[in-house]
Amino acid sequence: MNLYSLTRRFPTEKDALNHLVKTRWPKGVRCVACDHGKCWPIESTNKTGGLRRLFQCASCKFQFSATTGTLFHDSHLPLTKWFAAISLMSDAKKGISASQLGLQIGMTYKTAWYVAHRIREAMQEAKDIQLGDPDTTVEIDEAYIGGRLRLKGSKVAKASKTMVIGLAERNGRVHLESISNRQFESIKPVLEAKLAEDTKEVVTDGNCTYSRLIPKEKNARGNHGKELRERDWTTTQTVENAFSLFKRAIVGNYHKLSPWHLDRYMREFCWRYNRRCMQASIFDMALSSMVSRTPLPYKTLVAF
Ligand SMILES: [Zn+2]
Known part of the structure; x- marks a missing residue:
């Protein structure tokens, strides 16, 4: 309104x-x-x-x-x-x-x-909301978010950023959450809590952690560079779009976010994104x- x-x-x-x-x-x-x-x-x-x-x-x-x-x-x-x-x-x-x-x-x-x-x-x-169902494909990817905008690309800038995992239903909802690294121990609890077991298909990058967590027949794995060249069907474009929309929100509005509050901002972003058709x-x-x-x-x- x-x-x-x-x-x-x-x-x-x-x-x-x-x-x-x-x-x-x-x-x-x-x-x-x-x-x-x-x-x-x-x-x-x-x-x-x-x-x-x-x-x-x-x-x-x-x-x-x-x-x-x-x-x-x-x-x-x-x-x-x-x-x-x-x-x-x-x-x-x-x-x-x-x-x-x-x-x-x-x-x-x-x-x-x-x-x-x-x-x-x-x-x-709500905490118990899961993404995916027997008719839906879910894309999963990770990104570095927040931190210092100056010194972009440098080690200092990267060290001040937070790693974030994103799950996105194609044409549906998203979930973003900070994780400490790309290791099995960090990703496993997120997938267990947020990815519905009966999801039709899960598209991920080549990170081998995903192959340990998702049944082989359901897991389509992509390679970012190759996808761009060949427009591969396994693309994780939906989740990458969500990342870039959130990053633009930080640059345009919040300028910098403390890692302490980052998850709050991401939950707000996802809540609104998931209701984009219920204005x-x-x-x-x-x-x-x-x-x-x-x-x-x-x-x-x-x-x-
Ligand atoms: Zn009373």
Whole structure:
């Protein structure tokens, strides 16, 4: 949903709050402490004298708001600003930096950075999602991502980069994840977790680790140089496109990423890429993920 449609749909804080309540509790408000189904709406004032809309459980008397225990937890930012940030991040195909987000919505860099990371936390596939099925071909490849852009190609630049493994269904979803090296021990857990066993065919490069992990009759192995010359059918073009789209997002928006946060950015990228054909509902998907996940304290984000 673009910003214009968003401000028409939720012109006031009250509209945004009503939508958040409906998204969180489609069948009626339930107590966040005891899950009781009867809760009364109450109003109180916050420290600065502003109005707070709360609920009180009829059973345990616990008072809570629509954002209690969610990724919005403890935020003093108006919901309309949160909604604008979610909308901008859902629509930005190549991602959006915290400074851009802050400029467009009117937030300090620090606030925008924390807001962006919490929305990023919502933009993640469920852990048990696997790629591939009996009708789908999955491509697998590795790439070096991030690090210093200057001194490109040098040993110093390469050493500051992170190795990433990518799985991509042809015409489907992708999964990118950092690994420490191309060895069997690093690749095995990723394939076990992310590649469905009944996948029709798996296209990889010549790395012999793959031949130990994928049955021979399913594994088509390519050679990058040869493919380019002969346009071989075993090409891993889909996964390479995903890598280059993500790399362009880093160069264009984030400039540099700390390896600590790289996996978060990749999960956000994959989540949005995997929903590229669901543009109309992507805002609501992000919002319902925001209210179904637990808080992400600032301390956790900077603890490295
Ligand atoms: Zn209760």
